[in-house]
Amino acid sequence: MNKKWLSFPYLLWAIGFIIIPLCMVFYYGFTDRDGVMTFENVVAIFSPEHRKALFLALLLSLISTILCIILAYPLSLILAKMGNGKNSFLVIIFILPMWMNFLLRTLAWQTLLEKNGVINSILTYLHLPSLTIINTPAAIILGMVYNFLPFMVLPIYNSLSKIDPNVMNAARDLGANGFQAFLKITLPLSMPGVISGITMVFVPALTTFVISTLLGGSKILLIGNVIEQEFTQASNWHLGSGLSVVLMIFIVISIVVSSLSDKDGEGAGF
Amino acid sequence: MNKILHKIYLFLILLFLYAPIATLVVLSFNASKTRAKWGGFTFKWYQALFQNEVILEAFYTTLLIALLSALFATIIGTIAAIAMNGMKKGSKAAFMAVTNIPMLNAEIVTGISLMLLFISFGMRFGFSTVLFAHITFNIPYVILSVLPRLKQMNPSTFEAALDLGASPVYAFFKVILPDIFPGIISGFLMAFTMSLDDFIITHFTKGPGLDTLSTKIYTELKKGIKPEMYSLSTLIFITVLILLLLVNKTPKDKKNKKGSLQEEIIL
Amino acid sequence: MSNRLIDLVNISKSFGSSLILDEMNLYVQENEFLTLLGPSGCGKTTTLRIIGGFESPDQGKVLFNGSDIASLPPNKRQVNTVFQKYALFTHMTIAENIAFGLKIKNKSKAYIQDKVKYALKLVNLDGFDHRMPDSLSGGQQQRIAIARAIVNEPKVLLLDEPLGALDLKLRQGMQYELIRLKNELGITFIYVTHDQEEALTMSDTIVVMNQGYIQQIGTPETIYNEPENAFVADFIGDSNILGSIMLRDELVEILGVKFACIDKGFGENKPVDVVIRPEDVELLSPNETNLNGVVTHLIFKGVHYEMEVEANGFTWLVHSTKMVPVGAFVSIAVAPGNIQIMNKPVSEDEEATAIDE
Numbered sequence: 001m002n003k004k005w006l007s008f009p010y011l012l013w014a015i016g017f018i019i020i021p022l023c024m025v026f027y028y029g030f031t032d033r034d035g036v037m038t039f040e041n042v043v044a045i046f047s048p049e050h051r052k053a054l055f056l057a058l059l060l061s062l063i064s065t066i067l068c069i070i071l072a073y074p075l076s077l078i079l080a081k082m083g084n085g086k087n088s089f090l091v092i093i094f095i096l097p098m099w100m101n102f103l104l105r106t107l108a109w110q111t112l113l114e115k116n117g118v119i120n121s122i123l124t125y126l127h128l129p130s131l132t133i134i135n136t137p138a139a140i141i142l143g144m145v146y147n148f149l150p151f152m153v154l155p156i157y158n159s160l161s162k163i164d165p166n167v168m169n170a171a172r173d174l175g176a177n178g179f180q181a182f183l184k185i186t187l188p189l190s191m192p193g194v195i196s197g198i199t200m201v202f203v204p205a206l207t208t209f210v211i212s213t214l215l216g217g218s219k220i221l222l223i224g225n226v227i228e229q230e231f232t233q234a235s236n237w238h239l240g241s242g243l244s245v246v247l248m249i250f251i252v253i254s255i256v257v258s259s260l261s262d263k264d265g266e267g268a269g270f
Numbered sequence: 271m272n273k274i275l276h277k278i279y280l281f282l283i284l285l286f287l288y289a290p291i292a293t294l295v296v297l298s299f300n301a302s303k304t305r306a307k308w309g310g311f312t313f314k315w316y317q318a319l320f321q322n323e324v325i326l327e328a329f330y331t332t333l334l335i336a337l338l339s340a341l342f343a344t345i346i347g348t349i350a351a352i353a354m355n356g357m358k359k360g361s362k363a364a365f366m367a368v369t370n371i372p373m374l375n376a377e378i379v380t381g382i383s384l385m386l387l388f389i390s391f392g393m394r395f396g397f398s399t400v401l402f403a404h405i406t407f408n409i410p411y412v413i414l415s416v417l418p419r420l421k422q423m424n425p426s427t428f429e430a431a432l433d434l435g436a437s438p439v440y441a442f443f444k445v446i447l448p449d450i451f452p453g454i455i456s457g458f459l460m461a462f463t464m465s466l467d468d469f470i471i472t473h474f475t476k477g478p479g480l481d482t483l484s485t486k487i488y489t490e491l492k493k494g495i496k497p498e499m500y501s502l503s504t505l506i507f508i509t510v511l512i513l514l515l516l517v518n519k520t521p522k523d524k525k526n527k528k529g530s531l532q533e534e535i536i537l
Numbered sequence: 538m539s540n541r542l543i544d545l546v547n548i549s550k551s552f553g554s555s556l557i558l559d560e561m562n563l564y565v566q567e568n569e570f571l572t573l574l575g576p577s578g579c580g581k582t583t584t585l586r587i588i589g590g591f592e593s594p595d596q597g598k599v600l601f602n603g604s605d606i607a608s609l610p611p612n613k614r615q616v617n618t619v620f621q622k623y624a625l626f627t628h629m630t631i632a633e634n635i636a637f638g639l640k641i642k643n644k645s646k647a648y649i650q651d652k653v654k655y656a657l658k659l660v661n662l663d664g665f666d667h668r669m670p671d672s673l674s675g676g677q678q679q680r681i682a683i684a685r686a687i688v689n690e691p692k693v694l695l696l697d698e699p700l701g702a703l704d705l706k707l708r709q710g711m712q713y714e715l716i717r718l719k720n721e722l723g724i725t726f727i728y729v730t731h732d733q734e735e736a737l738t739m740s741d742t743i744v745v746m747n748q749g750y751i752q753q754i755g756t757p758e759t760i761y762n763e764p765e766n767a768f769v770a771d772f773i774g775d776s777n778i779l780g781s782i783m784l785r786d787e788l789v790e791i792l793g794v795k796f797a798c799i800d801k802g803f804g805e806n807k808p809v810d811v812v813i814r815p816e817d818v819e820l821l822s823p824n825e826t827n828l829n830g831v832v833t834h835l836i837f838k839g840v841h842y843e844m845e846v847e848a849n850g851f852t853w854l855v856h857s858t859k860m861v862p863v864g865a866f867v868s869i870a871v872a873p874g875n876i877q878i879m880n881k882p883v884s885e886d887e888e889a890t891a892i893d894e
Binding site: 004006007009010011013014017018019020021022024025028071074075078081089091092093095096097098099100101102103104105106107108109110111112118146149199203204206207208209210213214224227228231232237240241244247248251255 | 276280286288297305365369370371374375376377378380383390402403409413463464466468469470473474483487507
Binding site: 424426427429430431432433434435436437440444445448449 | 685
């Protein structure tokens with residue numbers, strides 16, 4: 001069984017399509033059009049417009065991540081308690097929506113949120129004040145939570161369902177009430193899942209350009225939008241790569257934090 | 271009381287996740303061409319869909335790329351998982367780290383890194399570049415769903431087959447493959463789904479003239495989405511929904527196998 | 538029982554830097570129930586895997602009926618293995634599991650059917666043909682693993698701690714079942730275990746191993762009654778092991794007190810180890826012998842009482858059906874035939890350092 005050559009196809013593939021491409025991003029990020037080494041493209045993050053885009057992206061993704069935790073934790077608790085039938089429910093939550101195109105799914109929120117859209121019609125019918133969040137950062141946050149919520153639920157659910165029910169029983173047996181047992185036992189034991197979920201939500205939220213394009217109108221630019229435009233419109237790959245290098249710093253930080261807390265190395269995600 | 275609260279919460283989450291999907295289904299029957307107004311019920315977009323060669327072409331491309339990339343990723347990933355399972359801790363950790371890069375890295379970075387690679391090697395952007403890119407981000411899903419299956423296996427089963435006279439190749443196909451098959455299938459399905467739903471990486475690695483459904487929709491954004499797109503999406507969605515219902519309704523006597531397969535599909 | 542079926546000659550095997558087996562020599566006779574017994578890491582499982590073909594020795598020969606099979610792959614050997622934790626093929630039915638080896642050998646359908654039926658009958662699991670392994674209890678799975686191996690009519694059946702995962706009651710039942718099977722099949726069993734009781738119950742021959750070396754080979758009676766060194770004495774059952782001096786033939790000084798014994802030929806005034814089994818220690822009234830002590834612990838064990846007696850600075854372990862209360866003064870007597878004299882285990886220390894290198 002110990003056939004070393006079995007790993008060669010993947011090794012070659014990974015070097016060719018994962019490692020070398022990443023090196024290219026760094027190469028482009030640290031050179032200018034003439035191939036001369038420079039830090040300009042990376043330092044460009046401090047220019048006012050880029051700084052603004054980065055801060056806004058950080059802020060929105062942070063808020064979305066927190067909202068995802070708040071929504072996902074109770075959901076995971078309920079799912080973990082349900083036992084039977086939870087499998088099909090997980091499919092309904094995670095897999096099935098993916099078969100409706102990601103762009104269309106997000107775009108549908110426009111129809112729902114518009115001034116005369118579905119939600120506002122319902123609100124007016126109920127004599128409630130109407131919402132005007134389309135083309136605002138709030139709509140972008142909603143889009144982020146909508147798209148990335150499953151990535152928070154799955155790791156939390158996984159870590160919750162790994163908890164031996166007898167541990168909870170023991171806590172109750174030793175005199176803890178339901179709330180204390182939750183606070184002292186369930187919550188700490190599920191922390192690895194929460195932290196893994198944070199990476200899985202924060203990274204795509206921070207780097208998205210699609211959600212902001214679809215729900216934020218054309219005025220709101222996140223760092224993802226800036227990078228995308230450098231590649232597809234301005235054709236300044238060096239600047240785009242430099243900004244991506246900056247983005248990767250944040251990604252690496254969040255991955256390191258999550259791998260530090262994921263002691264079994266199992267990767268609670270996916 | 272608690273149970274009712276749970277049900278209400280689940281319902282609200284489902285409403286949140288499915289409201290946009292329901293909206294799209296409704297829009298596919300909307301006689302008005304803009305999505306802002308309801309113009310009455312119609313089937314005409316479904317008829318128009320089958321005449322719209324641009325959309326059908328994009329759909330075909332999407333399916334072909336999803337199928338091929340999932341297939342190649344399944345082959346490479348399964349072989350890689352078997353190799354990784356037999357590795358010592360150090361090299362296994364190194365392989366694992368590389369495997370995690372496409373999973374954890376931002377899609378936009380993966381996309382541009384591949385774009386830069388293809389540019390540097392003078393590759394013509396088109397079907398093959400998209401296919402390479404999709405295989406790349408699909409392999410980790412296969413590895414991560416096959417590896418736990420291999421780990422669970424009692425290493426003695428392979429030896430038991432040898433002991434009973436099987437050659438190593440025969441033992442692999444008779445004993446190991448059936449045991450890890452649910453993992454392989456779920457890896458394939460996961461890869462297929464991911465490829466189908468991908469926009470960002472395709473966006474950076476496709477050339478002009480090639481479109482998947484996602485990139486087609488993206489270019490149509492400014493002009494307005496063709497309602498045929500809604501009807502196609504609805505058809506896809508309903509097909510998958512029916513398939514899932516059928517899987518759930520399969521006879522109970524194979525419950526064990528199906529249960530584990532389903533679990534694999536999710537995780 | 539005279540033909541040497543398997544002969545291991547000068548077998549050495551190491552994994553990385555740790556030496557597992559060092560120039561081991563061992564032969565197995567036809568129709569023998571041989572048990573490799575020792576603590577974990579002693580090399581017993583490696584020995585079995587070398588015979589099965591799952592490991593190849595770094596040096597040495599594996600002779601099977603006189604010809605060297607050291608480089609023969611497992612699928613070409615006339616040997617079958619019952620694995621630890623069974624290793625059943627979970628995606629196949631019981632019948633398919635049992636038929637696996639026969640199908641590879643291209644046996645006829647009718648033959649295979651007959652054999653499967655026969656094997657299931659042999660292990661008392663008639664009618665289980667179409668069940669899946671997962672639906673069976675541990676004991677039943679164990680028997681299927683045995684059936685799967687024996688339908689191939691191996692010359693030798695290798696069993697790697699096959700009862701380790703079963704609970705006590707089931708384990709005892711299976712021990713008798715294995716003896717019965719061996720007698721019915723008339724083939725050689727090589728059995729690996731760390732459980733000395735299992736070894737004593739079932740074996741014709743026990744090979745006690747430690748740190749890659751064979752400590753003693755013998756019948757269960759010899760191993761128990763006449764251990765060759767302190768390791769064997771200690772590993773096989775409870776015992777009192779005392780450093781003593783052999784004064785002359787048939788006289789030994791234990792804890793400063795002279796005892797008559799029956800061993801000869803150790804020389805005069807020679808340091809030796811003495812083994813006295815706890816059930817051979819007799820407790821008499823104080824001063825009936827020259828070795829006096831006091832009872833410090835008492836536990837009721839069902840069949841007997843277990844006591845500890847402090848005497849001349851040594852804590853004696855005593856098993857007796859007669860209870861003596863804690864604090865009572867006693868004197869200790871041992872019948873000459875129950876005193877087992879052993880050479881000091883110089884060799885074991887040498888071996889230990891040899892492994893460290």
